[in-house]
């Protein structure tokens with residue numbers, strides 16, 4: 067065995083391994099063509115909370131700016147330990163042409179999140195919100211148990227998202243690049259096929275004008291969520307040019323497909339978001355991410371493995387890496403959650419009907 071192979075580490079940490087009732091997809095004698103790493107959490111960690119909290123409006127007027135200040139204020143509110151462990155502010159113009167700003171925020175436990183809701187004043191603000199046909203607010207909070215999420219990074223130094231709560235970083239992972247590796251990295255997949263509920267209809271069917279309503283969307287069995295991020299802020303001039311002219315346009319095509327035609331592939335909602343400066347919304351931090359909600363992990367797998375748009379991203383990436391002789395400054399990561407209905411808290415106040423899980427009909 068080559069020295070390099072001996073350092074590969076299984077993606078599922080030892081304390082979460084169990085006797086498989088379902089086979090892994092790992093090919094025999096497999097060695098990934100390039101390295102990737104995962105954030106590791108304390109053995110006592112039993113889950114995390116990831117909340118997407120934001121607002122939307124047709125116009126970017128002074129009221130919009132006020133909402134942004136309010137949202138940032140809640141995120142920054144110092145209330146003991148209950149401040150989010152990490153948050154990013156992000157922006158997107160959605161398929162209806164609405165401007166959306168959202169914070170993606172992370173807490174180590176559901177009780178930390180609940181404490182922040184109460185002590186920051188956000189819960190009181192949220193409960194007081196009235197749909198006004200102008201600015202809509204959404205709150206999508208996910209609380210996966212530790213066996214229902216996985217993360218993967220192209221580098222082992224700079225944390226993103228959930229990795230801000232890591233205890234350590236893995237060695238090079240065994241399970242990545244082959245199709246099915248995402249599923250193999252999820253502890254729950256050792257014993258559960260994670261099939262979604264394709265027949266479930268949402269209460270939203272009954273509602274005609276979502277912009278004049280406060281709507282709670284029920285959780286769905288095995289809803290699959292991906293946050294797939296790209297960070298080119300650390301690239302040199304040559305790589306930046308290569309990224310922006312060859313990789314980024316192919317990524318945009320894939321994201322446009324999922325945003326506008328994703329329902330063909332089981333994608334309820336996709337937002338291709340720019341990470342922005344919380345003090346200057348016009349400034350992009352040279353980071354983007356796709357935030358996709360799928361009816362189950364099989365649909366997400368099928369899009370990534372079979373659809374021309376992700377195959378083009380995947381193919382272009384291999385060329386890109388080759389052109390840079392595998393010496394990349396571009397950083398990539400993703401985090402994937404597969405949730406029980408109770409692990410989803412979805413509420414929309416005055417949002418248009420193509421917002422997030424409101425589309426799940």
Ligand code: HEM
Pocket residue numbers: 102241242243244245246247248249292294296313317355356357358366367370371376379380383398
């Ligand atoms: C897997 C490239 C964006 C969904 C992969 C893999 C690569 C890749 C190299 C194999 C990863 C591994 O296991 O090591 C890229 C690049 C992107 C990008 C270069 C952007 C520049 C996205 C986005 C999404 C996505 C935005 C979804 C919103 C997936 C999924 C897999 C995957 C679900 C896992 C497939 C599986 O293991 O079965 N991608 N991707 N990718 N990608 Fe992408």
